[in-house]
Amino acid sequence: xxxxxxxxxxxxxxxxxxxxxxxxxxxxxxxxxxxxxxxxxxxxxxxxxxxxxxxxxxxxxxxxxxxxxxxxxxxxxxxxxxxxxxxxxxxxxxxxxxxxxxxxxxxxxxxxxxxxxxxxxxxxxxxxxxxxxxxxxxxxxxxxxxxxxxxxxxxxxxxxxxxxxxxxxxxxxxx
Amino acid sequence: xxxxxxxxxxxxxxxxxxxxxxxxxxxxxxxxxxxxxxxxxxxxxxxxxxxxxxxxxxxxxxxxxxxxxxxxxxxxxxxxxxxxxxxxxxxxxxxxxxxxxxxxxxxxxxxxxxxxxxxxxxxxxxxxxxxxxxxxxxxxxxxxxxxxxxxxxxxxxxxxxxxxxxxxxxxxxxx
DNA sequence: GTCTTTGCAAATGCTTTGCACGTCA
DNA sequence: TGACGTGCAAAGCATTTGCAAAGAC
Numbered sequence: 001x002x003x004x005x006x007x008x009x010x011x012x013x014x015x016x017x018x019x020x021x022x023x024x025x026x027x028x029x030x031x032x033x034x035x036x037x038x039x040x041x042x043x044x045x046x047x048x049x050x051x052x053x054x055x056x057x058x059x060x061x062x063x064x065x066x067x068x069x070x071x072x073x074x075x076x077x078x079x080x081x082x083x084x085x086x087x088x089x090x091x092x093x094x095x096x097x098x099x100x101x102x103x104x105x106x107x108x109x110x111x112x113x114x115x116x117x118x119x120x121x122x123x124x125x126x127x128x129x130x131x132x133x134x135x136x137x138x139x140x141x142x143x144x145x146x147x148x149x150x151x152x153x154x155x156x157x158x159x160x161x162x163x164x165x166x167x168x169x170x171x172x173x174x175x
Numbered sequence: 176x177x178x179x180x181x182x183x184x185x186x187x188x189x190x191x192x193x194x195x196x197x198x199x200x201x202x203x204x205x206x207x208x209x210x211x212x213x214x215x216x217x218x219x220x221x222x223x224x225x226x227x228x229x230x231x232x233x234x235x236x237x238x239x240x241x242x243x244x245x246x247x248x249x250x251x252x253x254x255x256x257x258x259x260x261x262x263x264x265x266x267x268x269x270x271x272x273x274x275x276x277x278x279x280x281x282x283x284x285x286x287x288x289x290x291x292x293x294x295x296x297x298x299x300x301x302x303x304x305x306x307x308x309x310x311x312x313x314x315x316x317x318x319x320x321x322x323x324x325x326x327x328x329x330x331x332x333x334x335x336x337x338x339x340x341x342x343x344x345x346x347x348x349x350x
Numbered sequence: 351g352t353c354t355t356t357g358c359a360a361a362t363g364c365t366t367t368g369c370a371c372g373t374c375a
Numbered sequence: 376t377g378a379c380g381t382g383c384a385a386a387g388c389a390t391t392t393g394c395a396a397a398g399a400c
Contacts, residue, residue: 017354017399038389053357058390060355077252077365078389093297102297108290115283121311122268122277128307136296192374192379213364228382233365235380252390253364 010067024049025060026069026083035073035080035092035101071127075101084127091129097138104131185242199224200235201244201258210248210255210267210276246302250276259302266304272313279306 007026008018016022028044029036036044042057061081064070070081073092076099091104106126113124182201183193191197203219204211211219217232236256239245245256248267251274266279281301288299 019355019399021356051357054389055358055391056356074249074252077249093291093295093299095297096300096303102295104291104295104297108287108294112283112287116268116279116306116308119283120268120277120279121314122270122279122306122308123314124268124306124308125271128271130305131291131297131299132303133297133299139296139298187375194374194380196381226382229364230366230383231381 007069010069014067016063016067020049021045021052021056022060022064024052025057026064029061029070029081030083033083035075035082037075037078037080041081068127073101073128073130075099075130089126091126091131093131093133093135095135095138096132097134097141100135101130102135104129182244185244189242191238191242195224196220196227196231197235197239199227200232201239204236204245204256205258208258210250210257212250212253212255216256243302248276248303248305250274250305264301266301266306268306268308268310270310270313271307272309272316275310276305277310279304 007023011018011022024045025041028041032040032044038057038061039054041061042052042054045052045057061070061072061079065072065081069084071084073080073082073094075094080101089106091106091109093102093104094100095102109126109129113126116122116124182198186193186197199220200216203216207215207219213232213236214229216236217227217229220227220232236245236247236254240247240256244259246259248255248257248269250269255276264281266281266284268277268279269275270277284301284304288301291297291299
């Protein structure tokens with residue numbers, strides 16, 4: 001577990017200045033838990049620092065992510081960030097239907113990583129690995145229901161769109 | 176290899192109309208080979224059909240992708256499409272440094288897919304799998320060069336932690 | 351005091367959409 | 376003919392950027 005002090009240290013160690021904004025963004029994301037979008041982070045941070053600008057949150061999250069204090073996960077084409085617990089590497093599985101992100105253990109992924117490195121020379125960055133597909137719940141829903149099935153597993157907002165190949169130009173799954 | 180006829184068939188079979196735009200977009204992407212961005216496709220298509228609109232290319236690529244005639248790959252937040260050779264499933268490895276996309280054979284990926292399904296119930300969609308990391312070339316470049324190299328960034332010194340952090344904007348090849 | 355960061359505002363760039371006209375079946 | 380698809384123009388949105396003021400060291 002990392003505390004605010006470590007955040008400051010990491011910043012200084014890389015020649016960056018320690019500002020309340022930077023600490024606040026990291027704290028907010030750590031407190032919120034899971035994968036959060038930039039505007040959610042901004043909203044949270046503004047509870048304590050109303051003047052915090054969205055652009056700052058973007059810049060800050062980007063920086064912290066480059067410093068490996070945060071992980072960046074793209075969900076539906078939108079960047080989300082999560083607190084990066086040191087040593088707890090994992091990949092992400094994002095459900096194309098409900099947009100939820102689930103952690104994937106490194107067990108299988110490490111094998112993949114090694115195999116790719118050995119066979120192709122490509123060095124897979126696990127922290128950035130985002131796999132899309134269908135989560136268990138949505139998969140089962142699809143199987144035995146082709147009728148109205150607006151399931152709302154968790155309290156997630158976001159658009160939930162039809163998964164099938166409907167005609168016309170709806171909006172694809174992810175931009 | 177699929178020919179224009181099959182394209183038409185696939186469209187009709189799913190209740191869609193066959194238009195020159197749809198055939199042209201698919202042909203263009205097949206001819207160009209690899210992963211191409213929407214505006215590249217548009218440029219190519221316009222050589223023969225100057226009036227083709229960008230929006231049409233977007234709608235068409237989206238449709239063909241939903242019909243599995245094309246694969247959609249997001250590179251640096253920008254959608255790219257590639258011709259989907261029937262039965263030739265594969266994942267994608269995108270280099271974070273040079274933005275190139277490389278195919279990953281299904282060998283290891285299938286194992287991963289099964290393992291995930293078994294252990295977590297998550298059904299991985301291989302065609303959409305995009306892994307980021309460093310390709311062999313860029314990895315080697317980084318290894319023996321800490322002096323100015325193809326890296327456009329680095330306006331400050333970064334000690335410890337990791338290489339080439341700071342000021343993002345690293346991926347602007349085709350935006 | 352100097353050089354980095356922030357806030358603000360405006361700009362970007364990709365992608366989507368509303369609508370009227372053209373087109374395929 | 377009648378519904379679907381396209382071109383055109385304009386809107387959306389997430390994200391970025393220029394710049395002067397504010398802040399860290």
